[in-house]
Amino acid sequence: xxxxxxxxxxxxxxxxxxxxxxxxxxxVPDDINQAVMRGIDQQVIKGHPAGTPLxxxxxxxxxxxxxxxxxxxxIIQSLVGENxxxxxxxxxxxxxxxxxxxxxxxxxxxxxxxHFDIQLMYFPHDVPLEMGGTLLLPGSHFRRVNEMDVAAYQxxxxxxxxVCKAGSVLALHHGIWHCGRQNKTNRRRxxxxxxxxxxxxxxxxxxxxxxxxxYRRHQxxxxxxxxxxDDIRAILGQREPWFEAASxxxxxxxxxKLWRFLxxxxxxxxxxxxxxxxxxxx
Numbered sequence: 368x369x370x371x372x373x374x375x376x377x378x379x380x381x382x383x384x385x386x387x388x389x390x391x392x393x394x395v396p397d398d399i400n401q402a403v404m405r406g407i408d409q410q411v412i413k414g415h416p417a418g419t420p421l422x423x424x425x426x427x428x429x430x431x432x433x434x435x436x437x438x439x440x441x442i443i444q445s446l447v448g449e450n451x452x453x454x455x456x457x458x459x460x461x462x463x464x465x466x467x468x469x470x471x472x473x474x475x476x477x478x479x480x481x482h483f484d485i486q487l488m489y490f491p492h493d494v495p496l497e498m499g500g501t502l503l504l505p506g507s508h509f510r511r512v513n514e515m516d517v518a519a520y521q522x523x524x525x526x527x528x529x530v531c532k533a534g535s536v537l538a539l540h541h542g543i544w545h546c547g548r549q550n551k552t553n554r555r556r557x558x559x560x561x562x563x564x565x566x567x568x569x570x571x572x573x574x575x576x577x578x579x580x581x582y583r584r585h586q587x588x589x590x591x592x593x594x595x596x597d598d599i600r601a602i603l604g605q606r607e608p609w610f611e612a613a614s615x616x617x618x619x620x621x622x623x624k625l626w627r628f629l630x631x632x633x634x635x636x637x638x639x640x641x642x643x644x645x646x647x648x649x
Contacts, residue, residue: 487538
């Protein structure tokens with residue numbers, strides 16, 4: 368059983384619902400970072416058949432040490448529960464001065480489930496801007512697309528390049544739009560990606576001790592990432608820079624639906640938007 372201190376908070380879960388990702392900087396110790404890069408070079412890190420329990424994967428490799436970190440265990444349990452299934456992994460290596468970039472995409476065919484998979488993206492070394500790294504579009508996970516349907520889009524307002532220090536980790540909703548950028552340095556770039564499927568109902572899997580304290584009413588929408596102390600309604604009502612006036616409301620309604628699903632609170636709302644749609648008098 369994971370200690371509560373390693374589970375996500377209600378504020379972090381609300382930010383995941385709103386933006387489709389969480390970022391954890393310099394989370395993995397350098398000895399694991401170095402071992403993972405050696406394992407990639409030696410081709411000893413191998414995937415498993417889809418559907419294999421994660422607990423049975425990667426034994427005898429540095430990826431197992433990564434997954435056994437309490438902080439990583441807490442992230443996984445909070446989002447997809449105990450005993451998730453391995454879906455697939457990918458070792459993304461970009462060679463020095465590689466003259467191409469990946470198109471913007473989502474990592475699945477059109478997937479309208481309320482349940483969600485997560486993808487962990489792990490960066491074992493420093494990734495400066497000129498090295499490219501992963502780019503993602505916050506809040507895009509409710510815009511269901513079919514894999515590369517959005518590959519022609521570039522330079523979206525509010526996009527985030529993953530510029531980070533060694534040992535940083537992203538936890539992504541499976542529907543978020545992202546891509547790998549061009550490596551313009553003289554060094555190889557490494558990134559390890561792991562997709563996990565839940566095997567339990569995704570209901571209050573995180574540390575909910577602060578949940579009621581984070582509810583306040585009549586919050587206005589704001590732009591940008593959550594700040595320490597923001598309450599749930601403010602986080603779920605935040606705008607992304609690429610939102611249009613009307614589409615912003617649609618995104619908030621989708622967030623409300625997912626938050627109700629995750630908390631079991633069928634009366635939760637932000638600015639009355641979903642309650643209004645449900646008003647069908649007999």
